[in-house]
Amino acid sequence: MKTPRVSSWMAAVVASSLFLAGCSAGASDSGEQAKKDSMTIAFTAEPVNLDFTSTSGIAIPEALMENVYESLVRVDGEGEIQPGLAEDWDVSEDRKTYTFNLRKGVKFSNGADLTSEDVKFSYERVQNDWKNALKSKMDVVDSIETPDDLTVKISLKKPSNTWLFNMTSLVGAVFDTEGTDDLANEAIGTGPFAIEKFSRGQSIDFAARDDYWGEKPAVSKVQFKYFKDAVSASNALKSGEIDVVSNLQAPELAGEFQSSDYQIISGTTNGEVVLSMNNAKGIFKDKKAREAVMHAIDRKAVLDTAWAGYGELIGSMVPPTDPYYEDLTKVWDYDPAKAKDLVRAAGIEGETFAFTVPNLPYAKAISEIVSAQLAEVGLKADIETQEFPAVWLDKTFTEHKFDMSVINHAEPRDILTVFSNDYYIGYDDSKIKKIAEKADTGTEEEYVSGMKEIAKTITEDAASDFLFLFPNLVIAKSDVAGIPANRVSDSFRIADLSWN
Amino acid sequence: MITYVANRAIQFVLALIVASVVVFALMSILPGNAAQVALGTNATPDAVAALEARYGLDQPPLIRYFNWVVGMLSGDFGTSYVTGAAITPVIVGSVQVTAILVIAAIILAIVIAVPLGTFAALEQRNWIGVTISALSQIGIAVPNFLAAIILVIIFSLTLGWFPSQGWMAPVEGLGGFLIRLVLPVVSLALVQAAILTRYVRSAVLDVMREDYIRTARAKGLTRTKALFVHGLRNAAIPVITVAGVQLATLLVGAVIIEQIFVIPGIGSELVRAVANRDLVTVQGIVMVLVFLVLIINLIVDVLYPIVDPRIRNAS
Numbered sequence: 001m002k003t004p005r006v007s008s009w010m011a012a013v014v015a016s017s018l019f020l021a022g023c024s025a026g027a028s029d030s031g032e033q034a035k036k037d038s039m040t041i042a043f044t045a046e047p048v049n050l051d052f053t054s055t056s057g058i059a060i061p062e063a064l065m066e067n068v069y070e071s072l073v074r075v076d077g078e079g080e081i082q083p084g085l086a087e088d089w090d091v092s093e094d095r096k097t098y099t100f101n102l103r104k105g106v107k108f109s110n111g112a113d114l115t116s117e118d119v120k121f122s123y124e125r126v127q128n129d130w131k132n133a134l135k136s137k138m139d140v141v142d143s144i145e146t147p148d149d150l151t152v153k154i155s156l157k158k159p160s161n162t163w164l165f166n167m168t169s170l171v172g173a174v175f176d177t178e179g180t181d182d183l184a185n186e187a188i189g190t191g192p193f194a195i196e197k198f199s200r201g202q203s204i205d206f207a208a209r210d211d212y213w214g215e216k217p218a219v220s221k222v223q224f225k226y227f228k229d230a231v232s233a234s235n236a237l238k239s240g241e242i243d244v245v246s247n248l249q250a251p252e253l254a255g256e257f258q259s260s261d262y263q264i265i266s267g268t269t270n271g272e273v274v275l276s277m278n279n280a281k282g283i284f285k286d287k288k289a290r291e292a293v294m295h296a297i298d299r300k301a302v303l304d305t306a307w308a309g310y311g312e313l314i315g316s317m318v319p320p321t322d323p324y325y326e327d328l329t330k331v332w333d334y335d336p337a338k339a340k341d342l343v344r345a346a347g348i349e350g351e352t353f354a355f356t357v358p359n360l361p362y363a364k365a366i367s368e369i370v371s372a373q374l375a376e377v378g379l380k381a382d383i384e385t386q387e388f389p390a391v392w393l394d395k396t397f398t399e400h401k402f403d404m405s406v407i408n409h410a411e412p413r414d415i416l417t418v419f420s421n422d423y424y425i426g427y428d429d430s431k432i433k434k435i436a437e438k439a440d441t442g443t444e445e446e447y448v449s450g451m452k453e454i455a456k457t458i459t460e461d462a463a464s465d466f467l468f469l470f471p472n473l474v475i476a477k478s479d480v481a482g483i484p485a486n487r488v489s490d491s492f493r494i495a496d497l498s499w500n
Numbered sequence: 501m502i503t504y505v506a507n508r509a510i511q512f513v514l515a516l517i518v519a520s521v522v523v524f525a526l527m528s529i530l531p532g533n534a535a536q537v538a539l540g541t542n543a544t545p546d547a548v549a550a551l552e553a554r555y556g557l558d559q560p561p562l563i564r565y566f567n568w569v570v571g572m573l574s575g576d577f578g579t580s581y582v583t584g585a586a587i588t589p590v591i592v593g594s595v596q597v598t599a600i601l602v603i604a605a606i607i608l609a610i611v612i613a614v615p616l617g618t619f620a621a622l623e624q625r626n627w628i629g630v631t632i633s634a635l636s637q638i639g640i641a642v643p644n645f646l647a648a649i650i651l652v653i654i655f656s657l658t659l660g661w662f663p664s665q666g667w668m669a670p671v672e673g674l675g676g677f678l679i680r681l682v683l684p685v686v687s688l689a690l691v692q693a694a695i696l697t698r699y700v701r702s703a704v705l706d707v708m709r710e711d712y713i714r715t716a717r718a719k720g721l722t723r724t725k726a727l728f729v730h731g732l733r734n735a736a737i738p739v740i741t742v743a744g745v746q747l748a749t750l751l752v753g754a755v756i757i758e759q760i761f762v763i764p765g766i767g768s769e770l771v772r773a774v775a776n777r778d779l780v781t782v783q784g785i786v787m788v789l790v791f792l793v794l795i796i797n798l799i800v801d802v803l804y805p806i807v808d809p810r811i812r813n814a815s
Contacts, residue, residue, distance in 0.1 A: 046772075048582050048583045048772075048776055048778075049582070049583045049584050049585065051584065054584070055582070056539055131539070131547070131551065132539075133539055133544065133547060184583065184584035184585065185584075185585065199764065200583065200585075200590070201764055201768060201769065201772055202667070202762070202764050225762075226762075227665075227762055228759055228762075228771070229759060229760060229762075231649075232664070232665050232759075232760055232761070232762055235652055235656065235657060235664040235665065236663075236664050236665050236666075238657050238664075239656050239657055239660060239663065239664045241663050241664065241665065241666065387775075389537050389775070389776075389777075390533075390536075390537050390774075390775070390776075390777045393533075393536050393537060394533055394536060397536075398533075398536060398545075398548075
């Protein structure tokens, strides 16, 4: 009696699981697609909208600059300025007037022709209507004239070496005079791609334009897919659902891709990972205390432990792709004994300081090893993890309630911003202000030497500890070509991508 | 019966009002400034103040509260100042996604748990019943994100049967929709099924000890037949209660699963909105979640008298 009953129950369970399996069968249509014409790339920071004129952050320009929007000039992988929408340009004798000759036959994705009026409109809009704080990069512009349809004359208030480079960033984006009604949802530019579909928080689908002025991209459909979680992104690459992970936020996962099916590219970015110290108040106001930190930290060990050795030691606020880079890694050597002496000299032995750490993977990893190294020399870190961006921006960045923090300053050429008086680090910039002014208005050689002097002064002042340059860690299927190794600008250029 | 339902409905409305006040108050004391977040690390204090004014953050809280409530009553959750888009369509879209996920998960959980739990009760003294009990105990101990990771490793990375992440709306392709649904739904359902199995088992055991089952057996019915004819309906009450609670748990618990599988549900929207200090969106989403949880409770409450005549007649 017993046995048949059991088997009938079993049969029911088996039948229902078979039914469930049946539901999912026949749905396996997500295998190999028409691969050669499309590519899917994983990103971390997702754009909340498409309008970088009012929203800051890297996510929007990363997706749109050079792909949808273009500037008069662009920067290549070696940090050199190249023609963009301007075929060429002349600089006046006093270096205050730039005359740009626009390319012929450039069309916006809404069909309108590019004219000098569009450029004038776009750049005046930066000064008048933008809400993104980066708009200050356009402050130096005095007037914009349009002698004819394809010529733009831009006059500066004073000569500036940084301005033309800044024009390669998002402030240089050229909009159509009729194309700025709904920037948050609709991006109309002159670039090789147009946005086919924007699913907020999910993905952006780019489609190559037939009427693009330049060379047609090899891959005509590109999707940016946004993953909060690095493991999800790397799983998606392993199972073949995506083709590239644009910047792996968990370097320890890179080891899993060491096979001939994948390529690992570790290039540079503009992101200096800074162990910032509050120069204006608290325990690190004393230069001796800051010097102690500089000697106490073994930066190589920090890089190896916190970021699996990917990245580059820099020793200053300047990435190697900038023209004024100089190797300053030797200024402060790792010397715990000296650090201990300095701690004693500063009279802060055994003291506790507030270490505010944004809840970002690299920051948390760094905070642990840094506190351990500082404990060795008699400094005790009181670690407070703060949610990024909201809480960190509020407490550390705005209210300056911190002694030490750690953050990746990702903007290009941001040394003067980060080390100005009113920035959260509170560096006394009286020494470098004059040099900066002279460097910007001087000749190119004077610019390079002036900026070198500034970088050196800041490092020698032990204003903050420059731990390492954040790597551009890209993992891709081995047959993907044209991935930009170095991230020099704020964009991820997709026009050069192709399949081998 | 009518007074019973009316009472429950009034409780529902009161709870909703209290919740709206609490949600609004919490948002107001949350650290972090939306204008500061929107402007980022290069902003000047002047620019932040200007943007605050534009967002209406400089208005008194009472006025902001009433504007918000009045808007919601007409189905308008306002405009996000972070995305610049209307919030209502975002919420409607993402709630649908989460609803599909959660309802599929609870159905799967019930489909697994009811036969398994009943079976475990009937076979409680032999190895099959013991095995089911032990397995369900393990199932309860496994958090759903761990289940998700294990499922991805087995069925996606190793076997390659299902994609490891992603979402496709049913209208974009039913096959693609279903295949992407499997792993997230199974990871959500496993834990709930384990919990539910134990409740079903103990409910059935309780029922089997009742006098009327003994009477039914005495009249010549087999154990199984007595259970099916007289027992199951009585065992349903505690199971409905638990399933209701589980549905509410799933609604909120789906947040993590949505993150792992990159699913554009209400949980993902909530996490994004919190990170961006998109307070208007956070308020809206939390209110919708509160509303859904309360509605589920209301439905469960209303279901009792329908299932059980004793409750119906008592009230």
